[in-house]
Amino acid sequence: MGPVRGDGVPAVAPAPSVPEPGAGQALAGGAAVLSAPDTESALRQLRSRGRLRGVVALLGPAFVAAVAYVDPGNFATNFTAGAKFGYTLVWVIVVANLMAMLVQYLSAKAGVATGRDLPELCREHLPKPVSRGLWVQAEIIAMATDLAEFVGAAVGLYLLFGVPLFAAGLITAVIAFAILALEQRGYRRFELAIVALLGIVFLGFLYDLVVVGAQPAEFAAGLVPHLAGGDSLLLICGIIGATVMPHVVYLHSALTKSRVACRDDGERRELLRFQRLDVIVGLGAAGLINLSMLVIAASLFNGRGRSDIDSIEAAHAGLGQMVGGGAALAFAVALLASGLSSSSVGTYAGQIVMQGFIRRQIPLFLRRAVTMAPALVVLGLGLPATDSLVISQVVLSFGIPFALVPLLLLTRRRDIMGTFVNNRLTNVAAGTIAALIIALNLFLLYDTFLG
Numbered sequence: 001m002g003p004v005r006g007d008g009v010p011a012v013a014p015a016p017s018v019p020e021p022g023a024g025q026a027l028a029g030g031a032a033v034l035s036a037p038d039t040e041s042a043l044r045q046l047r048s049r050g051r052l053r054g055v056v057a058l059l060g061p062a063f064v065a066a067v068a069y070v071d072p073g074n075f076a077t078n079f080t081a082g083a084k085f086g087y088t089l090v091w092v093i094v095v096a097n098l099m100a101m102l103v104q105y106l107s108a109k110a111g112v113a114t115g116r117d118l119p120e121l122c123r124e125h126l127p128k129p130v131s132r133g134l135w136v137q138a139e140i141i142a143m144a145t146d147l148a149e150f151v152g153a154a155v156g157l158y159l160l161f162g163v164p165l166f167a168a169g170l171i172t173a174v175i176a177f178a179i180l181a182l183e184q185r186g187y188r189r190f191e192l193a194i195v196a197l198l199g200i201v202f203l204g205f206l207y208d209l210v211v212v213g214a215q216p217a218e219f220a221a222g223l224v225p226h227l228a229g230g231d232s233l234l235l236i237c238g239i240i241g242a243t244v245m246p247h248v249v250y251l252h253s254a255l256t257k258s259r260v261a262c263r264d265d266g267e268r269r270e271l272l273r274f275q276r277l278d279v280i281v282g283l284g285a286a287g288l289i290n291l292s293m294l295v296i297a298a299s300l301f302n303g304r305g306r307s308d309i310d311s312i313e314a315a316h317a318g319l320g321q322m323v324g325g326g327a328a329l330a331f332a333v334a335l336l337a338s339g340l341s342s343s344s345v346g347t348y349a350g351q352i353v354m355q356g357f358i359r360r361q362i363p364l365f366l367r368r369a370v371t372m373a374p375a376l377v378v379l380g381l382g383l384p385a386t387d388s389l390v391i392s393q394v395v396l397s398f399g400i401p402f403a404l405v406p407l408l409l410l411t412r413r414r415d416i417m418g419t420f421v422n423n424r425l426t427n428v429a430a431g432t433i434a435a436l437i438i439a440l441n442l443f444l445l446y447d448t449f450l451g
Contacts, residue, residue: 042260043267058274060191061255062282064345065104067194068145068245069097069286070201071342072152073396075312075335076389077238078290082297083309085232087215090222092236093294096243097287099433101279103244103404104252106411106422106430108275111257112268113420118253118403119356121410134402135357141246141399142350142371148392149346150375151385152312153339159316159332165379172343173372179344187259190348197341202285204334205292208319208327214295215303237397237440243290244437246396247349249403254352265419272420311386347371398441404434 040048047054081089111117116124119138123131153175154168163171182189227233256275262268300322301309309318312335320328350371355361378388408430414421422430 041263041267043262043271046260055274055277058260058271059278059281060188060195061108061252061259061275062104062278063195063198063285064191064255065245065248065252066282066286067198067338067341067345068248068349069100069243069283070198070289070338071145071149071245072155072312072335072339073148073238073389073392074243074290075152075293075315075338076148076386077235078293079297079312079315080310080386081232081235081239082294083301083315084235084307085228086298086302087218087222087295088226088228089232089235089239090219090291090294091225092239093243093287093290094223095225096240097283097290099240099437100244100286101283102426102429102433103249103407104283105276105279106407106426107249107252108256108279109272109420110407110411110417111253111255112262112272112275113417115257116253117257117352117356118250118407118410119353121253121416122406123357123359125410125413125416126406131357134406135353137399137402138246138250138353138357139350139371141396141402142346142353143374144392144395144399145245145247145346145349146343146371147375147378148389148396149339149343150372151339151378151388153336153343154375154379155312155385156332156336156339159313160329160336165382165385166376169372169376169379172339175340176343176347179340180347187255194341194345197337198285200337201334201341202289204330204337205289205296207330208296208323209292211323211327212296212300214299218298219295233440233443234394238394240397240400240437240440244400244404244433246399246403247346247353249400249407250353250356251345251349254356268420311384312389313385397437400437401434401441404430404437408434 046057049057078093081092107118110121114121119135122134126134150169150172151165153172154163154165157163157168157171158165179190179193182193227236260271262271296319297309297315301307301315301318304322306318309315316328316331316335319331347367350367351361354367378385408422408427410416412422412427
């Protein structure tokens with residue numbers, strides 16, 4: 001066994017005469033796991049830890065991505081959908097989560113196969129004006145993402161401790177920086193911190209779901225796709241925008257591109273099997289959390305004629321009044337953990353986007369100050385928090401194609417992906433997802449301005 005890095009992952013320096021594809025390309029703040037031709041490969045070293053420990057050591061990137069799938073924007077869209085329409089939109093969450101699994105796996109595969117993240121691939125293989133345009137829209141989307149995460153965490157602090165919303169937003173920024181500092185000491189510490197916060201969100205909603213209960217027959221009926229009137233379209237777009245998050249489509253490839261250096265395509269293929277497991281488990285957990293939000297709102301509020309619950313604060317108050325203080329506390333803690341974790345991941349993704357598209361980096365403090373400005377404006381002006389969250393998720397829905405279409409175009413090219421190029425079925429499925437999201441966005445525009 002070679003030397004061990006600070007985050008507990010073995011690292012062996014490669015011999016300079018035989019460079020490994022992707023070797024030495026470290027994710028910002030964490031060195032890659034490297035291997036030398038004359039020693040046991042990094043993948044074999046990790047697998048030698050045993051069946052369970054060897055698998056766990058290879059998991060993590062999808063859990064970081066999954067945090068973005070249960071950010072405060074999801075609280076707003078899922079609770080509003082459940083309160084207004086009951087179980088009717090259960091199918092939307094299920095479909096959106098399945099979409100997310102395929103999209104995030106393609107992003108992870110691009111990183112493993114090429115040793116590049118998606119923004120880098122766009123810069124290298126797309127026309128320069130297109131790449132620059134994608135960067136500009138990605139920065140706008142980053143602001144919409146930060147709005148949801150900061151506002152949500154600020155509301156969580158307000159519900160728990162009575163901190164004024166504007167001050168709570170500033171506190172959120174400070175804590176997010178502390179979490180990001182862990183990444184500078186090794187990606188594994190950052191991943192574990194994010195997974196811990198995701199676990200808090202999961203346990204919080206598990207507790208509330210057990211206390212509130214569910215209606216299995218109505219849940220099953222909600223799995224059948226149908227609309228609940230024109231008013232539901234905005235929430236459908238919001239749920240999709242809150243689930244298939246554009247910035248983590250870029251980020252996931254960066255999390256996998258040099259995490260474990262592979263000697264050959266055989267090892268890359270083996271690593272991709274674990275990335276599929278990572279995606280299924282990580283995003284599966286996020287899907288269960290999202291479903292539990294809607295189920296709690298449908299059973300507690302819609303089922304008792306309280307369809308007027310249209311804000312996070314009202315949902316918190318309703319849980320306290322109808323169920324008890326414990327349920328309300330679990331909700332507020334989960335909201336705070338969600339906002340803090342997703343805010344850190346969002347800032348990390350913003351750095352990847354800028355570095356990949358235009359080969360520039362700016363201090364995290366400056367990036368945080370710029371992207372959190374809209375959120376602080378919302379908090380400072382006292383605008384409705386939940387309405388702002390829902391609108392931010394709709395904006396994210398419009399940003400999805402700008403990440404998804406380049407991902408599809410690049411991963412279907414054999415000159416880029418080699419033997420890992422998408423098969424026909426994958427291309428059809430990913431193309432259908434992109435077409436569906438674009439069609440929903442266009443219909444929403446038509447219904448809003450011309451309907």
